[in-house]
Amino acid sequence: MVFKTKEIETQTLGEKLKNARGSMKMALWQASRKTKIPVNYLKYLESGKYNELPADVYITAYLKKYAEVLKLDINQVLEQFEADKGITESKKPFHFLKRPLLVTPKRLSLVVAILVIGLIFGYFWHQINYLINPPSVKITQPIPDFATQDKSVEISGQTESDVYLTVNGKEIYVDSRGNFSSILSLESGLNILRIEARDRFGKTTTVIRRIMVTK
Numbered sequence: 001m002v003f004k005t006k007e008i009e010t011q012t013l014g015e016k017l018k019n020a021r022g023s024m025k026m027a028l029w030q031a032s033r034k035t036k037i038p039v040n041y042l043k044y045l046e047s048g049k050y051n052e053l054p055a056d057v058y059i060t061a062y063l064k065k066y067a068e069v070l071k072l073d074i075n076q077v078l079e080q081f082e083a084d085k086g087i088t089e090s091k092k093p094f095h096f097l098k099r100p101l102l103v104t105p106k107r108l109s110l111v112v113a114i115l116v117i118g119l120i121f122g123y124f125w126h127q128i129n130y131l132i133n134p135p136s137v138k139i140t141q142p143i144p145d146f147a148t149q150d151k152s153v154e155i156s157g158q159t160e161s162d163v164y165l166t167v168n169g170k171e172i173y174v175d176s177r178g179n180f181s182s183i184l185s186l187e188s189g190l191n192i193l194r195i196e197a198r199d200r201f202g203k204t205t206t207v208i209r210r211i212m213v214t215k
Contacts, residue, residue, distance in 0.1 A: 012080075012084055013048065013080040017045055017046050020071070028043065035065045037062050041053060050084075063081055064077075133203070134197075134203040135160045135203065135204075136160060136205065137165075138157050138159070139156075141157070142155060142211060145211075148211065148214070149214055149215070150186065152183055152184060152186055153186055154184075155195070159178050159180065161177060162200060164198045165180055165195070167184060167194065168192075189212070190212055193209040193211065
């Protein structure tokens with residue numbers, strides 16, 4: 001018994017078209033003139049870029065005409081097109097279909113409700129922190145522990161606008177933004193500045209600055 005081996009097609013359809021045209025020594029522009037198919041479409045057919053071409057019905061018509069000009073079997077060409085197309089489609093990454101988000105009155109009301117709840121929660125959280133935590137005090141001048149020959153020093157910084165601020169028991173004015181600034185006299189030797197901020201609930205924050213006045 002003699003077994004016949006079936007030749008396995010190793011060429012893509014595009015390669016087959018290009019080789020057939022080459023064997024006929026036909027340039028692309030000549031093939032375009034004979035088939036009435038644009039040159040760029042012929043390039044896409046020969047490179048297998050079917051997604052760059054119009055719908056399949058047009059591709060099939062182009063292939064029939066091209067196969068006729070190149071003297072190829074039209075049925076084989078169309079069969080290989082379907083096979084090549086199937087391989088190309090299988091290589092495409094899978095994408096989940098994204099449904100457009102529709103804005104409905106119910107969804108809009110839900111978003112508004114969430115925003116309102118968030119604002120209310122944020123307000124109460126701020127109030128709770130305000131009631132629990134002592135007032136904040138940031139001293140920009142003078143720096144901690146430094147020496148100077150001057151007999152005075154500027155003390156400035158920022159705190160909360162409604163606090164009662166004192167330096168060594170002397171009240172310091174705080175403006176509506178919480179800023180304060182004042183010039184204090186110093187004595188020779190070590191000066192200890194006790195900056196104290198007390199809010200209306202009696203909570204207190206104390207900051208100490210040590211300044212050495214040298215001769």
